[in-house]
Amino acid sequence: MEYVKDKAIILSTRDYGEADRLVAFLTQHHGKVIGIAKHARKSKRRFVNSLDIFNLVEIEYGERRLPGLVFIKKAILVESFSGLREDILKLSCAGLIAESIKETVPEREKQPEIFELLAGSLIEMEISKDPINVSCLSLWRLLSLLGLSPRLGTCLICKRKTSTHGMWNFDPHVGGTVCIEHRKKGRAMTILSKGIISLLERTRGTEIERLWRFKFRPDDKISVLQMLVDYIQCHIDRPLKSMYVLFQLGYNVNFRKTCEKVFNNKNSVLSC
Numbered sequence: 001m002e003y004v005k006d007k008a009i010i011l012s013t014r015d016y017g018e019a020d021r022l023v024a025f026l027t028q029h030h031g032k033v034i035g036i037a038k039h040a041r042k043s044k045r046r047f048v049n050s051l052d053i054f055n056l057v058e059i060e061y062g063e064r065r066l067p068g069l070v071f072i073k074k075a076i077l078v079e080s081f082s083g084l085r086e087d088i089l090k091l092s093c094a095g096l097i098a099e100s101i102k103e104t105v106p107e108r109e110k111q112p113e114i115f116e117l118l119a120g121s122l123i124e125m126e127i128s129k130d131p132i133n134v135s136c137l138s139l140w141r142l143l144s145l146l147g148l149s150p151r152l153g154t155c156l157i158c159k160r161k162t163s164t165h166g167m168w169n170f171d172p173h174v175g176g177t178v179c180i181e182h183r184k185k186g187r188a189m190t191i192l193s194k195g196i197i198s199l200l201e202r203t204r205g206t207e208i209e210r211l212w213r214f215k216f217r218p219d220d221k222i223s224v225l226q227m228l229v230d231y232i233q234c235h236i237d238r239p240l241k242s243m244y245v246l247f248q249l250g251y252n253v254n255f256r257k258t259c260e261k262v263f264n265n266k267n268s269v270l271s272c
């Protein structure tokens, strides 16, 4: 068995059988990988608290006979991002980012920029006073790195530029903006102002370390988060579980309304 050594961030982990753990992780140089850590719940020598979600680890794994799954030999904890684990909103927002990466990034494709984005997002989430803003910027950049950026430059139907008018509808089914005249009836859409669109476009090309300087207004960031989550859920064709946690938290009226729109509207992405 050939072994690979790499840095990795744990995206998800769950018990598997009586003593093992099934772990998804994003490596720095080998993309997203899913593997089995044999006897992980008993072996304190090979996995000393290292396989918890969000942990940055030095990992060593080898190919197993089962297709798709690797054998995780060892994982040494480098950084646990303990600062975000003490705040349930930060924890939930980090969970949304990790789940979005797990669901959208193909397995075994090198994604060093997405690894850098995830590490940068977790560092920023630890110190930020605005986890929702960090989530918006991180998910927006993730879609860009995956080549899945929503198209916000014009109405997708009549090609009118979004810079020429104040308010636009974002249609998650087609992944772009449409004007009021070309809004499809009965579809749940997010309203985006040209100010939001302009700010999102200005973040393009910004280095990760400087990305967090962009700030959405309180009402705007809820619209941006809803737009991004709607779009990702449409792309993967299922709900993001982390959104249920954020919904349960009900941190403020606007956010609760936003989540209700995502999960309760019959025409929302859950039915797409």
Ligand SMILES: [Zn+2]
Pocket: 155, 156, 157, 158, 159, 160, 178, 179, 180, 181, 182
């Ligand atoms: Zn139009």
